[in-house]
Amino acid sequence: MMSDYILLMISAIFVNNILLMQYLGNCPFLGTSKSMDTAVGMAMAVVFVLVLAGAITWVTEAILLKPFELEYLRTMAFILVIATLVQFVEMFLKKSIPALYAGLGIFLPLITTNCAVLGACFINIKEEYGFIQALVASFSYAAGFGLALILFAGIRERILLARVPKPLQDTAIGLVTAGMFSLAFFGFKGMA
DSSP states (O other): OHHHHHHHHHIIIIITOTTTTSOOOHHHHHHSTTSHHHHHHHHHHHHHHHHHHHHHHHHIIIIIITTTTOGGGHHHHHHHHHHHHHHHHHHHHHHHOHHHHHHHGGGTGGGGGOHHHHHHHHHHHHTTOOHHHHHHHHHHHHHHHHHHHHHHHHHHHHHTTSOOOGGGTTHHHHHHHHHHHHHHHHGGGGGO
């Protein structure tokens, strides 16, 4: 039983990384990975939002949508849950850590429409995970997102010190690097 959860975690973090293998959540990945501080802050915010969103959307699906045959409202209900959670995170960061709040800028409210968060919630439902499995999967997808974001931020900080040809500067070198980074994670595909 415990080995199933460990396998689920390894699969979600490395093999089926929500960001690098399914390529969901590209906007905050490229936008907040320019400095390590904002990358770590975004990773923590995504972990908080995704774990709670995974739990609440699972409960919403099991108690409200499925019994009353309202599955066609799934997208709207899930976005409402995610938007509410992001508002709580935004209010908390604004009061507690204003420097991080300013550093994340527009990317914090974009968690609401972050397809990685919504995608993970849909994957939990599609795979028919139980509640604990949905929590483990949600945390693992968020941890994989955070791992990729923090590693990529470290690489991008190093790129700032390198001489990059003019046509490849900024976003272009970020996309090229993200592609190579994704290929590196593709090596885990045979594990599960």
